[in-house]
Amino acid sequence: MAKKQISSKERLINSGALLFAEKGFDGVSVRAICAHAETSMNMIHHYFESKEGLLTVILENFTTEAFVTPLKIIEDSPKSSEDFRLRMEMLFESTLETYIKNRNVVVISNQVQLVMPVLMAYQEKFSDFLNRSKKLGFVRESLDSEMIAGFMLDRINNQVQYAPWINKAYKIDLLKDVEYRKRWCKSNLDLFLNGITTR
């Protein structure tokens, strides 16, 4: 009995995240979420009080726990230029993985235009890593660390959020094609670390 209750709550969270991401918060009814989750109609009220309450829980479930791997990579300062590049490569890949894994909530937070505390916390730690790397001489002094972090996260955020259109327009599936994903990371990181111009 207790097990069934936990599971229908979880199902509502998953269905809500999926449907909000697909159709927007205002485009989804309580009825549709319950139908998708295969629960009775009063379960949203029971667990979350309202559709708004369900949204809040979905957003609150997206915590720094999701970023454990990327955050681990930038905890220590780089020991050499090579080490810095390696960490950036691992960071780029694992951050992309995290965004893909949590795609629904990423899409929803963009829709409802909420500043997600987890993303601000992550960006802050990333900036801090870049500042330390700057002091060690691996990042150019003239660039602002927050700007650098923002640039990289914009790129990852959009690639994940708009993956379905990109797939439609260019027949590329970032979400499923792991080989493509690896190439995409390498190529973007090359631009990011080295710039586009020849010299």
Place this chain on the structure above:
Amino acid sequence: MAKKQISSKERLINSGALLFAEKGFDGVSVRAICAHAETSMNMIHHYFESKEGLLTVILENFTTEAFVTPLKIIEDSPKSSEDFRLRMEMLFESTLETYIKNRNVVVISNQVQLVMPVLMAYQEKFSDFLNRSKKLGFVRESLDSEMIAGFMLDRINNQVQYAPWINKAYKIDLLKDVEYRKRWCKSNLDLFLNGITTR
């Protein structure tokens, strides 16, 4: 009479764009749009048949005409490395201006997850400019031109789309603060052209 009709149609387009961008397509009623535009209730039906019809017209109004200035800049191939950098600087600034001027429709197209033909056409011409610059030796061979264009447009798109949150979180107003905008462009372009690492 004819003049008044044109003007109420225009008002509906402007109000629709503003409200769709603010609250999402599903979050806005026909009634709210008409009230905002100060027209009578049947005017949306009269001009656009439905709310969907109004949305279509708003999206179709966003044509390559909006990108005249950026497209002019990348029409000719660069004559030198310096010329390439200058053109990229002008391109970055004028593309940002275009996105800011058309912010509502940019936000809406992101919401409804439609591939906008105007953005695809612009991206194609930008890639073409980069390919020509590559052949002339100003852009690194190993980078994919479409990826480069996508990286830059992601950055601009997000900065404009999320300007209200950025303003809230960091007290920076990209949309209104022209001085900040200039600095933002310079700093981002520096990263984009030269990368973040020291060598």
